[in-house]
Amino acid sequence: MDADKVIAMQSATNPTRSHSPRVLILGGTNEASELAAKLAARADLTVISSFAGRVSQPTLPAGLVRVGGFGGVTGLISYLVDENIEVVVDATHPFAAKISGNAELACETVSVPLIALERPPWQPKEHDCWRAVPDVQAAASMVNHKCNRVFLSIGRQELGAFSNCDDAWFLVRAIDEPNAKLPANSKLILQRGPFYLNDELQMLRSESISLIVSKNSGGTATYSKIQAARELQIPVVMIDRPKKHNIPTVARPDDVLRKLAEFL
Numbered sequence: 001m002d003a004d005k006v007i008a009m010q011s012a013t014n015p016t017r018s019h020s021p022r023v024l025i026l027g028g029t030n031e032a033s034e035l036a037a038k039l040a041a042r043a044d045l046t047v048i049s050s051f052a053g054r055v056s057q058p059t060l061p062a063g064l065v066r067v068g069g070f071g072g073v074t075g076l077i078s079y080l081v082d083e084n085i086e087v088v089v090d091a092t093h094p095f096a097a098k099i100s101g102n103a104e105l106a107c108e109t110v111s112v113p114l115i116a117l118e119r120p121p122w123q124p125k126e127h128d129c130w131r132a133v134p135d136v137q138a139a140a141s142m143v144n145h146k147c148n149r150v151f152l153s154i155g156r157q158e159l160g161a162f163s164n165c166d167d168a169w170f171l172v173r174a175i176d177e178p179n180a181k182l183p184a185n186s187k188l189i190l191q192r193g194p195f196y197l198n199d200e201l202q203m204l205r206s207e208s209i210s211l212i213v214s215k216n217s218g219g220t221a222t223y224s225k226i227q228a229a230r231e232l233q234i235p236v237v238m239i240d241r242p243k244k245h246n247i248p249t250v251a252r253p254d255d256v257l258r259k260l261a262e263f264l
């Protein structure tokens with residue numbers, strides 16, 4: 001899928017409904033798809049999910065779908081006006097900070113209500129051994145030692161921070177082939193979650209992983225690596241979330257439904 005090109009698509013499960021309030025979901029998360037399914041089932045509104053287009057074969061949610069950047073805040077403003085959007089739900093990933101900032105500015109400018117859906121971060125439990133770092137750069141400088149065999153599980157977009165980590169060995173997992181240069185000593189596996197505990201345990205054992213680098217993404221789809229780390233007593237370098245919202249957030253798709261009722 002070409003990320004630079006806006007492609008309008010319509011899934012077969014939901015016909016276009018004219019004259020009903022139009023809700024835009026900024027997506028890219030399981031919660032966004034769950035919400036789209038709930039809203040698409042309703043006859044009283046039209047739901048449009050928006051994807052950046054980073055993943056080559058995304059699983060399309062129910063309802064209408066558009067793909068590609070809007071063209072910054074001004075592009076998003078034009079989209080909201082042209083498409084007659086009445087409410088925006090920002091259900092993007094906790095580490096996708098730019099689109100959330102753009103959404104806040106755009107919605108404020110054209111007085112369109114914005115609901116921010118963000119799943120809670122993971123919290124350390126007993127026997128977890130986490131070292132919190134503020135960003136990927138801090139993680140890269142912390143793990144690059146000869147004796148480390150690192151499971152690098154941060155998606156593909158920010159792998160460039162590790163390009164010059166020549167000392168450690170890395171097992172890199174991503175959904176699609178990364179664009180960034182991988183560390184000199186690395187093995188790439190292309191896999192899409194959800195991931196399961198037994199598979200994660202087996203992988204960490206068979207690759208003799210001594211350290212894990214993870215974003216604090218929250219949710220269940222990728223949590224099994226954290227459980228596996230706990231079980232095997234492998235330390236986790238946990239990258240903190242960026243601050244991305246200036247408005248109150250809700251944690252679950254059902255909370256969004258309640259908020260929507262206030263606006264529509």
Ligand code: NAP
Binds near residue numbers: 051070215
């Ligand atoms: P980002 O840094 O916040 O956004 C960069 C640019 O990508 C935005 O300015 C916007 O382009 C475009 N964009 C992002 N999300 C979009 C959406 N839902 N619909 C249309 N355009 C969007 O975002 P990112 O970290 O690159 O993440 C991109 C997408 O992947 C997000 O939708 C996010 O939910 C998903 N995702 C991200 C991560 C992660 O770790 N960052 C993990 C899993 C999924 P314009 O300025 O041109 O509008």
